[in-house]
Amino acid sequence: GQQLNQSPQSMFIQEGEDVSMNCTSSSIFNTWLWYKQDPGEGPVLLIALYKAGELTSNGRLTAQFGITRKDSFLNISASIPSDVGIYFCAGRESGTYKYIFGTGTRLKVLA
Amino acid sequence: GAGVSQTPSNKVTEKGKYVELRCDPISGHTALYWYRQSLGQGPEFLIYFQGTGAADDSGLPNDRFFAVRPEGSVSTLKIQRTERGDSAMYLCASSLNAVDTEAFFGQGTRLTVV
Numbered sequence: 352g353q354q355l356n357q358s359p360q361s362m363f364i365q366e367g368e369d370v371s372m373n374c375t376s377s378s379i380f381n382t383w384l385w386y387k388q389d390p391g392e393g394p395v396l397l398i399a400l401y402k403a404g405e406l407t408s409n410g411r412l413t414a415q416f417g418i419t420r421k422d423s424f425l426n427i428s429a430s431i432p433s434d435v436g437i438y439f440c441a442g443r444e445s446g447t448y449k450y451i452f453g454t455g456t457r458l459k460v461l462a
Numbered sequence: 463g464a465g466v467s468q469t470p471s472n473k474v475t476e477k478g479k480y481v482e483l484r485c486d487p488i489s490g491h492t493a494l495y496w497y498r499q500s501l502g503q504g505p506e507f508l509i510y511f512q513g514t515g516a517a518d519d520s521g522l523p524n525d526r527f528f529a530v531r532p533e534g535s536v537s538t539l540k541i542q543r544t545e546r547g548d549s550a551m552y553l554c555a556s557s558l559n560a561v562d563t564e565a566f567f568g569q570g571t572r573l574t575v576v
Contacts, residue, residue, distance in 0.1 A: 354504050382563045393466075393553055393567035394505065401563070439504050443563065448518050449495070450565060452504035 357440055357453035365461050370427040372456040374440030382443040383423040384450065385414050387436045394439055398425070430460050464488075466568035468554050474574045475544055483539040483571045487556030494537050495565060496529055497553040505553055511537060512560050544575045 357374045364370055374383070382401055386394035398409050400416035400423060407414055411428045423440055437457050441450040467486040475481050487494050492513050497505035507521040513534045522528075526544075531537040541548055551572050555565040 354506070357504075384563070384565065386567075391570075391572070393468075393555075393569045396564060396566055399564050441505075441565075448493070448510045448512070448560060449507040449521065451507065452497075455502075455504050 353451050355440060355442060355451055355453040357456050359456060360454070361457040361459070363459045363461060364430055366430060366432060368430055370430055370434070370458060371424065372438060372458075373422060373424045374442070374453045375422045376442055376451075377421070378442075378444050379420045380442035381420070381445040382450075383414070383416050384441040384443075385412075385423070385425050386439045386441065388439060388455075389436050397438075427458075430458075432460050432462055434458060435460050466554055466556050466566055468552075468568035468571050470571060471569065472572045472574075474576060477544060477546060477575055479544055481541050481544055481573065483541075483552050483573070485537045485539070485554030485556075485568060487535065487537070487554070488566060490558065491556035491566075492534065492559045493557040493565075494531060495555040495557075496537070496539050497555065497567075499551040499553055499570070501550075508539070517560075541573075544573075546575045549573055549575045 385397045388394040398414040405416040413426045415424045437455045440453040469484045494511040496508040499505045510518040511531045526542045529539045551570045553570045555567045557565045
């Protein structure tokens, strides 16, 4: 099935560093969601974005809805060990109900 | 309940058998989604329900897969004549309605076909 392109695919960072990841689509989306998934668990919703250019924060996490409506970005500031996991973006086109997910960014934090 | 509940959490079945996977959405949520996730991949859409009706079933891979939501709450994903390639994590999500776009996932059912 269709999946969005997410980068980087994986990253190792030191505790305390900031992290950036992004997601791109060939289609225009009207909604972007960002999730975190731990092994063996379902994805947990982190941030929802509804308007082009929108910048939304949730604690140390900040996400942006790209102005072209074809991309989105997630930043994590001052990373901590519990940030380890896989981060997925998901987008939805206007007039549709299904979310299309990205390929995921696997984050590993070195203490 | 407080969140989306999926049962069983794990299911091992023999090739060719029939399986049912259950999803209890968040109370009051009218929209319900089924996704399938293979190891190392993102979730892939299977089917979307608004109330009792399947508004979009374009992601079901073939006619061995079927889902129902007879009373607009609990949903069951049914897989006939299971194949080894059906092994995956099956995820269910719900949202308040078709307009409210925040979708919340359950913990998933890990299906293994041997």
